[in-house]
Amino acid sequence: IPQLHVAQAQQIAYQNGLGLTPQMGWDNWNAFGCDISEELLLETAQKIVDYGLRDVGYHYIILDDCWSAGRSDNGTLQPNMTKFPNGMAYVADSLHNMSLGFGMYSSAGKLTCAQYAGSLGMEKQDAMTFAGWGVDYLKYDNCYNEGQEGNSMISYNRYKAMSDALNATGRPIFYSICNWGTDYPWNWAPTIANSWRIAGDIYDSFDRPDTRCPCTTWDCKLPGFHCSVMNILNKVAAFTDKGRVGGWNDLDALEVGNSGMTDDEYKLHMTMWALFKSPLILGTDITLLSPSTLSIIANPAILAISQDPAGKAAFRVWEKSPALVENNTYSTDLYTVGSTYFFTGQLTGGDFVIAFLNAGPTTQPMSATMNDIFVDQVTTGSSAPVPYLSVSWDVHDLWANRMPDSVASSILNGTFNNTSGANTDMLNGTAVPISYYYNSTHSSYEEGLAANNTALLGKKVGVLSPGGKVSASVAGHGVAAYRLRSQT
Amino acid sequence: IPQLHVAQAQQIAYQNGLGLTPQMGWDNWNAFGCDISEELLLETAQKIVDYGLRDVGYHYIILDDCWSAGRSDNGTLQPNMTKFPNGMAYVADSLHNMSLGFGMYSSAGKLTCAQYAGSLGMEKQDAMTFAGWGVDYLKYDNCYNEGQEGNSMISYNRYKAMSDALNATGRPIFYSICNWGTDYPWNWAPTIANSWRIAGDIYDSFDRPDTRCPCTTWDCKLPGFHCSVMNILNKVAAFTDKGRVGGWNDLDALEVGNSGMTDDEYKLHMTMWALFKSPLILGTDITLLSPSTLSIIANPAILAISQDPAGKAAFRVWEKSPALVENNTYSTDLYTVGSTYFFTGQLTGGDFVIAFLNAGPTTQPMSATMNDIFVDQVTTGSSAPVPYLSVSWDVHDLWANRMPDSVASSILNGTFNNTSGANTDMLNGTAVPISYYYNSTHSSYEEGLAANNTALLGKKVGVLSPGGKVSASVAGHGVAAYRLRSQT
Amino acid sequence: IPQLHVAQAQQIAYQNGLGLTPQMGWDNWNAFGCDISEELLLETAQKIVDYGLRDVGYHYIILDDCWSAGRSDNGTLQPNMTKFPNGMAYVADSLHNMSLGFGMYSSAGKLTCAQYAGSLGMEKQDAMTFAGWGVDYLKYDNCYNEGQEGNSMISYNRYKAMSDALNATGRPIFYSICNWGTDYPWNWAPTIANSWRIAGDIYDSFDRPDTRCPCTTWDCKLPGFHCSVMNILNKVAAFTDKGRVGGWNDLDALEVGNSGMTDDEYKLHMTMWALFKSPLILGTDITLLSPSTLSIIANPAILAISQDPAGKAAFRVWEKSPALVENNTYSTDLYTVGSTYFFTGQLTGGDFVIAFLNAGPTTQPMSATMNDIFVDQVTTGSSAPVPYLSVSWDVHDLWANRMPDSVASSILNGTFNNTSGANTDMLNGTAVPISYYYNSTHSSYEEGLAANNTALLGKKVGVLSPGGKVSASVAGHGVAAYRLRSQT
Amino acid sequence: IPQLHVAQAQQIAYQNGLGLTPQMGWDNWNAFGCDISEELLLETAQKIVDYGLRDVGYHYIILDDCWSAGRSDNGTLQPNMTKFPNGMAYVADSLHNMSLGFGMYSSAGKLTCAQYAGSLGMEKQDAMTFAGWGVDYLKYDNCYNEGQEGNSMISYNRYKAMSDALNATGRPIFYSICNWGTDYPWNWAPTIANSWRIAGDIYDSFDRPDTRCPCTTWDCKLPGFHCSVMNILNKVAAFTDKGRVGGWNDLDALEVGNSGMTDDEYKLHMTMWALFKSPLILGTDITLLSPSTLSIIANPAILAISQDPAGKAAFRVWEKSPALVENNTYSTDLYTVGSTYFFTGQLTGGDFVIAFLNAGPTTQPMSATMNDIFVDQVTTGSSAPVPYLSVSWDVHDLWANRMPDSVASSILNGTFNNTSGANTDMLNGTAVPISYYYNSTHSSYEEGLAANNTALLGKKVGVLSPGGKVSASVAGHGVAAYRLRSQT
Incomplete structure (x- = not known):
């Protein structure tokens, strides 16, 4: 699977040395x-x-x-x-x-x-x-x-x-x-x-x-x-x-x-x-x-998307109008904005990020096929086979490891005291479990991803196999987002 | 409740000294x-x-x-x-x-x-x-x-x-x-x-x-x-x-x-x-x-809105399409413009002005909640509580004190002779009841408002309490407009 | 009724002396x-x-x-x-x-x-x-x-x-x-x-x-x-x-x-x-x-509209969507352009021209009230009464006097020989009935109109009285057009 | 029937000598x-x-x-x-x-x-x-x-x-x-x-x-x-x-x-x-x-359209919305783009090209009348009769002579060996049947058309007579295209 890279003579468009990731x-x-x-x-x-x-x-x-x-x-x-x-x-x-x-x-x-x-x-x-x-x-x-x-x-x-x-x-x-x-x-x-x-x-x-x-x-x-x-x-x-x-x-x-x-x-x-x-x-x-x-x-898994060194934004693959629900009424909210959307994007190292967005007011089941996720890969290039479709991908939920309120509260009120010992990062001299927090001053997002840092990857929740799809039950006005990493 | 003010280094955009209120x-x-x-x-x-x-x-x-x-x-x-x-x-x-x-x-x-x-x-x-x-x-x-x-x-x-x-x-x-x-x-x-x-x-x-x-x-x-x-x-x-x-x-x-x-x-x-x-x-x-x-x-209560020294225009909070009325027909007029609209605006001294506009042909009940009226206040700023929602507001009808035709006729034909004695303003040497008329050459609109001049405030017709709403029955092609003044 | 005129210091926008009427x-x-x-x-x-x-x-x-x-x-x-x-x-x-x-x-x-x-x-x-x-x-x-x-x-x-x-x-x-x-x-x-x-x-x-x-x-x-x-x-x-x-x-x-x-x-x-x-x-x-x-x-009655010295174009007063006809189908043609339209315009000397246009495929009854015809007069000016509404108007059909095919044929094949004697104009040395033809080189359209030339006015077909309306049965893809002249 | 030509003083807009046909x-x-x-x-x-x-x-x-x-x-x-x-x-x-x-x-x-x-x-x-x-x-x-x-x-x-x-x-x-x-x-x-x-x-x-x-x-x-x-x-x-x-x-x-x-x-x-x-x-x-x-x-018959020396693009005559099919559903595909379209264009020597495009998912019957095909000829010019309508036209299918897969395979794998003898063109030293292939380096498309080269004309499949029409059964997401050549 090809990796994103920048060839030698390519230039960054604005060359003041800043903005290599979104500020x-x-x-x-x-x-x-x-x-x-x-x-x-x-x-x-x-x-x-x-x-x-x-x-x-x-x-x-x-x-x-x-x-x-x-x-x-x-x-x-x-x-x-x-x-x-x-x-x-x-x-x-x-x-x-x-x-x-x-x-x-x-x-x-x-x-x-x-x-x-x-x-x-x-x-x-x-x-x-x-x-x-x-x-x-x-x-x-x-x-x-x-x-x-x-x-x-x-x-x-x-x-x-x-x-x-x-x-x-x-x-x-x-x-x-x-x-x-x-x-x-x-x-x-x-x-x-x-x-x-x-x-x-x-x-x-x-x-x-x-x-x-x-x-x-x-x-x-x-x-x-x-x-x-x-x-x-x-x-x-x-x-x-x-x-x-x-x-x-x-x-x-x-x-x-x-x-x-x-x-x-x-x-x-x-x-x-x-x-x-x-x-x-x-x-x-x-x-x-x-x-x-x-x-x-x-949330480190989300920030790792933002600060991904490849710097490639995700895009919208599809928008679906509000679905008919019971009694032939549409599932729309006060402002009748009830579409559901699917997004995909490439990350550094060959990973992908996907998101299901439900703009309607009630929970909806949503799913995406490999053709949805890899839409750019299947519509670009020659008649040669598309390798993305033939491998399996680990699916990591970007919100599953969200910091618990108890931890967040203790950080805010200055009483945080981590007891988990191992598997921590430093927050103002105190170790924080790395599934909740990532100190990017110790090692960069790029380095953390390369090291399979749990906080940055999110929580593995499944595998996408060839021919399969990713499904989620998405809350009204909510999102489900995943990082996909090739098993090969 | 914060008041509108102009800080020292702020400039009026066009500085010929004119247009401090709409001409x-x-x-x-x-x-x-x-x-x-x-x-x-x-x-x-x-x-x-x-x-x-x-x-x-x-x-x-x-x-x-x-x-x-x-x-x-x-x-x-x-x-x-x-x-x-x-x-x-x-x-x-x-x-x-x-x-x-x-x-x-x-x-x-x-x-x-x-x-x-x-x-x-x-x-x-x-x-x-x-x-x-x-x-x-x-x-x-x-x-x-x-x-x-x-x-x-x-x-x-x-x-x-x-x-x-x-x-x-x-x-x-x-x-x-x-x-x-x-x-x-x-x-x-x-x-x-x-x-x-x-x-x-x-x-x-x-x-x-x-x-x-x-x-x-x-x-x-x-x-x-x-x-x-x-x-x-x-x-x-x-x-x-x-x-x-x-x-x-x-x-x-x-x-x-x-x-x-x-x-x-x-x-x-x-x-x-x-x-x-x-x-x-x-x-x-x-x-x-x-x-x-x-x-x-x-109408002095309306002119006091126009000439308010804060100079902030009201804005449209919502437009609602023509309502279904009996027999499943829409309440629209000859030109099928039947929407109803609600407007709100900030005035000097912390007052607000609101208006219900009914563009349909028949009288409609209309109302606005505190969230409608203070929509900018509840969607701006931090997570701190919004003080506008927790106080009570006097509601003054801007048209209730409209000058009677008899008075207007006598002014127009030069026979006006006020007998009310007290509570008057001067119109060409004759006293006029101040609930009908306001001579802004004697004291400015700003001064009159500060002095709670009845003509400028309109007629108090009710109180908007926290969690409450303002309601009006609005004539077809008509408007109802109110000044809100905090009781605090 | 006011007449159109050009005051002394007004200028024609492009001053090469040409185009005083449409070329x-x-x-x-x-x-x-x-x-x-x-x-x-x-x-x-x-x-x-x-x-x-x-x-x-x-x-x-x-x-x-x-x-x-x-x-x-x-x-x-x-x-x-x-x-x-x-x-x-x-x-x-x-x-x-x-x-x-x-x-x-x-x-x-x-x-x-x-x-x-x-x-x-x-x-x-x-x-x-x-x-x-x-x-x-x-x-x-x-x-x-x-x-x-x-x-x-x-x-x-x-x-x-x-x-x-x-x-x-x-x-x-x-x-x-x-x-x-x-x-x-x-x-x-x-x-x-x-x-x-x-x-x-x-x-x-x-x-x-x-x-x-x-x-x-x-x-x-x-x-x-x-x-x-x-x-x-x-x-x-x-x-x-x-x-x-x-x-x-x-x-x-x-x-x-x-x-x-x-x-x-x-x-x-x-x-x-x-x-x-x-x-x-x-x-x-x-x-x-x-x-x-x-x-x-x-057609002289139409050309007199074009060459009217006031030079004011008519305008569209209304467009009505295709009417429902029998069987709940709309009266539209192959290209579903079935609206009907009404136009009005001011002419020199206080006359008006009106037209009913039927873009649908089948004959439609159409009519216009005085408020349609004089829409600009009733929506312009002060609260003074509108004089146009209180007088009667002769209605002249602009197509009723269309030259018969027999006359046109004889002109085209050079055999035209008018026998009507009186009431003629000259076409290449031969007299033509003036209800069919107008030689503008003998007297201008302006002069002819002032002289009530029949060919230029069209055929009088009725009177529009205060409160009344003009009606016509208009062929599919057809027009009915009239000149209105005040009886006063 | 008039032929397309370029008069002497006319200029090609960009005069570098290139692009006389599409590159x-x-x-x-x-x-x-x-x-x-x-x-x-x-x-x-x-x-x-x-x-x-x-x-x-x-x-x-x-x-x-x-x-x-x-x-x-x-x-x-x-x-x-x-x-x-x-x-x-x-x-x-x-x-x-x-x-x-x-x-x-x-x-x-x-x-x-x-x-x-x-x-x-x-x-x-x-x-x-x-x-x-x-x-x-x-x-x-x-x-x-x-x-x-x-x-x-x-x-x-x-x-x-x-x-x-x-x-x-x-x-x-x-x-x-x-x-x-x-x-x-x-x-x-x-x-x-x-x-x-x-x-x-x-x-x-x-x-x-x-x-x-x-x-x-x-x-x-x-x-x-x-x-x-x-x-x-x-x-x-x-x-x-x-x-x-x-x-x-x-x-x-x-x-x-x-x-x-x-x-x-x-x-x-x-x-x-x-x-x-x-x-x-x-x-x-x-x-x-x-x-x-x-x-x-x-495909030589298609390339002869592209490289036609007249250089006149075809245009869209009509678009029809998706037809209702059984069960009152429209014949649209995944993306609900189900219109059918008809195109016509002029070629050198008085020929025409027409195409039926079916953007819907299922096979549709389509047809075009002479008024569709010659729409520009019947809506341009004076009241003189339109000669295009009164002659008969040979109809050549541009895809009927498509090269068989067996031939194409042998060309691709280098084993092509033509046995048909007569009626051939040269492909790298080997003769190819000219109904499949046209070597434009031997004689130009213009010359080939003038010589009625079979490969360039396509296969004659019928005649369009005055008052008649061309019909085709067009596959979903497919096209049918024809060259028309006057019999006169």
Whole structure:
């Protein structure tokens, strides 16, 4: 079975050395909006370290809009000194001391979305300012852009100005474009950025349609905001392949933990963001983290999908309309979004990931044949036999080893004390059972997978033999996800 | 409960000091078209003063197309001296003497829509001419634009030329872009203008579809004209948030009073224009004003929504398809537009405004839960409890205190003589009961709200308690609208 | 009742003095394609004179594509000397001697559609060549345009180059843009041209959908060809008002007479082209003209609508889906286009024209109320009463006086000899009954209408009284059309 | 009956002397992707010669993406010396020695699709490099195009740069644009290229919809990949006429032989590519060629349609929705694509080609009248009689003479030994019955048709008389295709 590899003369499209896997971190916007401060950032950062989230990969602490006090006489951006009494370099230094990265925010417009000074026309000066502060990451928004959009070329030129400016600073700064999919950035952003938003702003809803997020497909002239998880998933489905090593489709920050969805919905949200290689940017109040939230966002088997070194997003194999259930009624929920979906994707080392998504309200049996799972392999290439169909595959459930609430609670309240002894990883000096937790600072996801680390593989629950299929009973608004590894 | 506020370094997007609330005034087009004259303007202005309309906020007297006699040899625009025998400066002076503003009209094209000389390429000279006449407001149209449209950048550049020219005159001139939503001005106009039309021309119909207004959504390459009230409301629904302090979505001038709609329909029209923060530009013959028209356009509780200092437009929470009524038929009217809609919006001081709109032909019971009303509050932020859901709210009906016809008649015929004594405001030296009328020149809407002015709050009709809902029986083609004020 | 008028400072958008009414003439393309010659043009021209078609207004003899032999060494376009042995100036002179105009063809591209030399980049030289030949009219096509389209500005610039070049010659040349509606020329062409095509090429079918004319609405990125009459009518319906004095929406040349449609369908085709103020360019072989074709294309009551000096196109008031007929089946034809439509329009002098169009296959009763007919009058203006509703109107049938086949036959075979004596007009020295024929070279359509010329008014068939309606029984694929004249 | 011809002053739109008929050849991508080498190309080329495929017209051996090792210090593209140890000139020379052409690949972007060095901004240097190597053909892709798309003008300019560069080399190089239909290349590519892709990448499926090929019509902002045969056929249907002598609509390389479709489906695929004048680029592993694949791709009657010198693509006359079959169910397949279609097209010498396509799963009777077949002739021109309807036509089945498997097998295994003696053509020195095989290097397709070569005409199976029709029983997912030749 062929393995994914990168030949010698192939280039990563954007070559600032960053974004080799989808970025991970935390951004204050979803939970706090403009209610920001140095204290919020540093307190959150400390929790992210304490709860082991840094060590599973959440690296960037991203300050969003509303930090500014405008420009000084010479045009230099100034932080709001009430919110950031020690200035931005202090924040950066503090984060660096915790081995975290510092993310900054601006807009490719006259103003930011909250109407603070934007960077359009000031790219060089602002990039130097950010670099001077020790910034490691820039989220670059799209508000008040002075009409500089309308086709790919116009938008590209505007966003390239900051890309060039960041590179000119000499400091490697992760460049995260946030233009909500306008002018199809998946086509033109890969050579100038590490990620690009593909739709309007997410909100904390699984599938409620909101008037202000009016589009239901990727071809959208009004991205808006209050886009649900299912809305975003359906938009990106057509071009998940555009995210590649060095640059990623950004589905927006996570809402996991913010209480607007059920545990099943948050699992689904997390799973699909990982399969689609979206950045994983936490968007909740870390100080209020619940055990169930922690066990979702730190699930090592899911993170191993996200951080897989091959960097190939899964894709949607099929969508089935809501099934007729008893009494000839369709199994749809309040918003009549009841389809079921099947996804598949290639991983490094010849593994595959598959997922069954049930957008209907009630539990449904779902299954996929080998032809579903290996659809690309059977429709590509010559008339030679397809080897994928003739071998057996171990099937690992990615959620079966979810950290128990008791463990998560003890981590959150600082009372964790592992007694299992063997088979552990280190979380802040304490050993954690490796079926629950994976410290990627000790060995990388790539290394862990090569070593058959249980936490990363998930729990083996069966074997897919030639001619067979994988079946699952999937909860309403839920997902079942598996890693397949060839037995040969 | 958090209050809306503007932090120090935030900027208003367009900084000419105008448009802090949606503009109010009168424009001759809807009722008179090209049949204009000095006499019409000044007579109308006098009535606007006499009927107390100036003092509720209708400030700009806007002369529309057809005033021109072309350009002089040196290129200066000349008024038609038959229509305006004393010239334009005289009109301006006369209006200023009545404490009114003077609105002028031109087009960002070779010609105006009625084929008089346009200002494209002549922006500087024309802006100087207008400023020299004492103009306070410019409605700037889009006809004959020489192909200068097709994407945001092209349209922005064309409209920016006049923005710059107006600012260069040194006279503060309200800049009202009228390009019918072409190239999505809600994205690019906020930094160069005080308002922008978002759709084709309105006409005096509640919901009749007209072939010449072919689009039913905001994404429209042919704005056209003869767009109904419901057509326009459905277009703007997706981006009501784009109107903010300093620049507003313009739904076009009002048709209230022109006889093509019922009283319920005109109340709905007025209410929704106020909730969506559209400019409120009267479009009827003031000399023919009926009592019912006066009591609609001067309703202080509605105007207090429009002129709320927070400047945040309401938005559509849901649309429900026509309900099945008896005999399995749908409750739709001649044009089968029978949906019901619910809207909510934030006001200054923590108040909310809500509206139930029934586009069907027959009275419908409608209701909204706290989750409907506070949908943004429950889907935004962290997992912390949502305080809005745990307090009780006074519910004030915005139409319950509508001025009685007898009062309106006496104002119109000059026989008004208030006998209620206490609790009055001044209308041209006569006291008017403040539950009917609010003179915003004595104290602003903001001050009146802070003082719990009855006229501005509407009539308290109930209390919304935690877990409860607001219900209303809404007439066909009608609206019910309420202000909610926290009891805490 | 107000009359239409043009005030003094109003300008015609394109000021070459031509196109004050929609152009009339003949173009060889529909019937002959590339099979052209001097002989064809001059023989046709002579027949157009002989049959009285010149004198009803068919003025331009337009040579279409395939006339060229390329460019000479100095770049001058050369005619194909086999097809045009005496050169183009000879053709022009010959036509001028018959008091006809000469129309020429080129393309705003590298090549014409038939791949002869185009004028893109050669506008000045080619315009001089055309003017030197004595050309009076240019049909300017869109093939092989080197990518110079995609938004209004790009297309405008390309077509403006030829407009400027034609004007620079000093010879008044009617400028007819043929870019098939691409980039919405109705917005940008009026200031640079006398007419502009609004859709793909017509073909000789009433309503058959053809794969190669894939759009069914005006918003079309692939105009194509083989567009049916109904396809084109439905496209232009949304913007008929864009045609005005000086510049017209071009629905493409007529197919009347080419045998692909029934007599009813051709009457409908002719009627709607006249109501919509399309150019009336004959597209049939004049040497094969049938009596029924002659009586359609020369119908004076229809031509008086087309050539009405007010220049205001009718518009579609409503479209009704196919009615249920017996056995619960819909009255639709082979292509299931069975709607019925009602149109109304204003004419000079306060008259109105109305039309009932039945696109279904079987005869339908149709009617319109005063509110349908005067829909613009009742939805525009102030609350003042609408005078149109309170007067009575004479109803004239525009087809009732159609020239009998016997008369048409005798005109075509040169044996016409009128015996009616009085009440005649002159056709080549012979008197023709004026209810059948109108010689517009003796007195203009405007003058004839003012004089209540019977042929121009049509036949009075009834009166529309206040509160009443106009009814007609309309044949399948047929039209009924009436002129309304106020009795006051 | 008129014959197709090209008049003297008409020009071929792109004048590099190539593409007079749709190009034929082989490209490695569909079967091998990046798994390429000198050995693969030369071994394949030898088989193409041995199996007689060169002599039926498959001329270009096209190397696709992944051949590069980047650029040298002076910017010259370098081949990967592991894959191509003797360099590219050696490959070219070897192919030339076999009388084959050498096709090269690059992208009009910063990178190729597989992320090797692209040619954007390097057009002149790269064209010189290719010409220096002896390249005869360039497939020019669209990945990583730095935002240089969004309207026709932008895309045109980008692709014209390479066109100019190729022409400047002095070497005739077939220029094959591969921008997947973005910005409608059928409008702007004909003057700068010999072919242009019209949709996203094909894959080896008859009709399975794939999420990553999201569009179903030609108007597509996200071409994607994994587009099925039916998806591509439905896209191109609206503009098949845009392919003309010198430049062709490219429906993408063939999947025939790759095992994802049935024999009927591959016949359909091959037939429609030929009727639509798509390039015929083999996409299978020639070393694994099966007899049935050989007899499809070498069918002389089909190739004579493709290589017809008139160069006029057939078009779709009608599409009929799936027919109701027993039990009131529709005859649709797994993907509910069950329409039937009829196509017609003009050939050189007055012949016509027609095809019945059945996209449903079960055999259907289909038929076409003379009005269907000659739809363009009956709806074009004047009222003169249509001669096509009044003559009789011989009907030749294009698949009836398909080469028997026994013959194909013996060709493939080198044991072919023809015993039929007379009526043969030469395949590598051995005579082949001419009803199976046509060696176009001996006499061209044009000459063969003129000589009534049996292999090129297909097998006569009937006569179409005036008023009659052609009928066929068409297998599910199958096609029936016929050549009509007038008996007069």
